[in-house]
Amino acid sequence: MxxxxxxxxxxxxKGQFGIAETxxxxxxxxxxxxxxxxxxxxxxxxxxxxxxxxxTDALRYYERALAIDIRFMDLGERVPRSPPDAxxxxxxxxxxxxxxxxxxxxxxxxGQRELRRIIEAIFS
Numbered sequence: 001m002x003x004x005x006x007x008x009x010x011x012x013x014k015g016q017f018g019i020a021e022t023x024x025x026x027x028x029x030x031x032x033x034x035x036x037x038x039x040x041x042x043x044x045x046x047x048x049x050x051x052x053x054x055x056t057d058a059l060r061y062y063e064r065a066l067a068i069d070i071r072f073m074d075l076g077e078r079v080p081r082s083p084p085d086a087x088x089x090x091x092x093x094x095x096x097x098x099x100x101x102x103x104x105x106x107x108x109x110x111g112q113r114e115l116r117r118i119i120e121a122i123f124s
Contacts, residue, residue, distance in 0.1 A: 004030070005040045012048055021048040039068045043075060050078070 004027025011020035024045045028038050035042060046061035062079050070076055 017051040
């Protein structure tokens, strides 16, 4: 697993985000056990997805990592704090204003709001 993480980070640092994502995902899938041992893989998977403008995937990986350790690297800063119809903080682009969110986007928005509520409760 450490090899997968190191290799994924190396590809990420070279700007080869798709390859990094593939290597890191294989590491997550191949590793038995819970997410505790996979937090680095999950974080870098999120970074790789974010670098490819895959905000929904990035958020999914970040949320899994946040469930383990909210203070891991800059993870707490990477999770959006705005609802899905506002600015998408992962990509810096305008979100879904003026459009009805898809079912998946609505679920992601509900998950984001719940995660934000939990984070605020922890730091309050």
